[in-house]
Amino acid sequence: MNKEQFLLRLNGGLAVLPTETRRELMADYEDHFRSGLEHGKSEEEIAFELGSPEELAQEALELQLQSGERVRRETAESPAFSPRQTYRNEPQPQPEKRAALSVVRLIMLLFWNLIAIPLWAAGWALVAGLAALVLACLASPLLFAADLALNNVWNTAEFYAVLLLLGIGILAAAPFLRLLRALARSMVGYAKWNARFAMGRN
Amino acid sequence: MNVNTQFKKGVLELCVLVLIERQDRYGYELAQEVSRHIEVAEGALYPLLRRLVGDGYCTTYLQESSGGPPRKYYRITSEGREYARQMVGEWRSFVAGVARLLEEGEEG
Numbered sequence: 001m002n003k004e005q006f007l008l009r010l011n012g013g014l015a016v017l018p019t020e021t022r023r024e025l026m027a028d029y030e031d032h033f034r035s036g037l038e039h040g041k042s043e044e045e046i047a048f049e050l051g052s053p054e055e056l057a058q059e060a061l062e063l064q065l066q067s068g069e070r071v072r073r074e075t076a077e078s079p080a081f082s083p084r085q086t087y088r089n090e091p092q093p094q095p096e097k098r099a100a101l102s103v104v105r106l107i108m109l110l111f112w113n114l115i116a117i118p119l120w121a122a123g124w125a126l127v128a129g130l131a132a133l134v135l136a137c138l139a140s141p142l143l144f145a146a147d148l149a150l151n152n153v154w155n156t157a158e159f160y161a162v163l164l165l166l167g168i169g170i171l172a173a174a175p176f177l178r179l180l181r182a183l184a185r186s187m188v189g190y191a192k193w194n195a196r197f198a199m200g201r202n
Numbered sequence: 203m204n205v206n207t208q209f210k211k212g213v214l215e216l217c218v219l220v221l222i223e224r225q226d227r228y229g230y231e232l233a234q235e236v237s238r239h240i241e242v243a244e245g246a247l248y249p250l251l252r253r254l255v256g257d258g259y260c261t262t263y264l265q266e267s268s269g270g271p272p273r274k275y276y277r278i279t280s281e282g283r284e285y286a287r288q289m290v291g292e293w294r295s296f297v298a299g300v301a302r303l304l305e306e307g308e309e310g
Contacts, residue, residue, distance in 0.1 A: 021252075024252070025248055025249065025252065028229055028248040028251075028252075029245065029248060031229060031230070031271075031273065031274065032229055032230050032248070034270065034271075035228070035229075035230030035231075035273070036230060038270065039230075039234075049233070049237065049243075049244045050243065050244050050245035051243025051244065051245045051246065052243070055243070056243065056245040056248075056249070059246055059249050060248075060249035060252075063250070063252065066253070
């Protein structure tokens with residue numbers, strides 16, 4: 001097999017690739033031939049060392065498919081084409097096994113959630129309590145001002161207590177918000193895990 | 203495609219990363235270097251290199267060659283360096299594990 005035959009067979013195998021990708025790959029192989037010839041090899045030798053053009057084309061398609069899937073995951077766009085369908089000899093994923101909603105797993109989840117849901121509720125109750133505490137600390141100057149306006153009595157001890165509470169409220173606000181976000185995130189994660197488990201893909 | 207070629211394909215990635223970690227190289231040079239040590243279909247390099255570039259493990263640049271069109275050189279990135287380090291570690295423990303397994307078989 002000489003250079004032209006090799007490139008022709010390879011190009012045929014790469015037909016389903018986007019034009020730009022195919023052009024770049026073909027240029028790589030052409031450069032390889034040129035370098036090989038410069039090093040005193042024959043076209044036949046170089047083609048033999050490169051391997052079967054059909055197998056190389058298949059490999060290139062598989063790799064392109066992988067990176068295509070990565071792009072799809074990142075952009076959540078539907079693919080322009082699906083070269084996977086062209087592989088007959090590849091083991092196909094078994095959809096019935098992957099997507100089946102399992103009754104046994106649902107029952108397992110039910111019992112598991114009998115414990116888990118009260119725990120989540122307790123977590124949220126704790127956060128709600130903390131929220132009330134932080135808000136009360138932050139609102140204490142308002143209450144102090146209202147007290148002053150209504151009763152018209154200046155209480156120095158109360159004033160310092162309010163300053164202290166305000167400080168605590170300000171310091172506690174950021175960690176509290178972080179805690180809130182973390183709890184919300186793990187709750188979403190837990191819900192997703194439930195769905196995955198029920199579908200048999202944990 | 204038999205098991206042996208699948209196996210080599212995995213190893214090829216490791217070899218290529220290690221080679222370009224040592225110095226920038228162009229495709230043909232990489233093929234020659236790999237072939238010096240292991241028997242592999244050299245053509246498999248190019249789809250692999252494309253993927254490594256796509257994954258951000260290496261970048262390419264063109265450099266003039268003596269009396270010919272410019273060559274495409276591959277240069278490793280810091281992510282590529284980190285990835286290579288991990289792969290070499292995994293490879294070492296894998297090889298050591300297989301060696302232990304074989305030795306156990308000989309003793310028993």
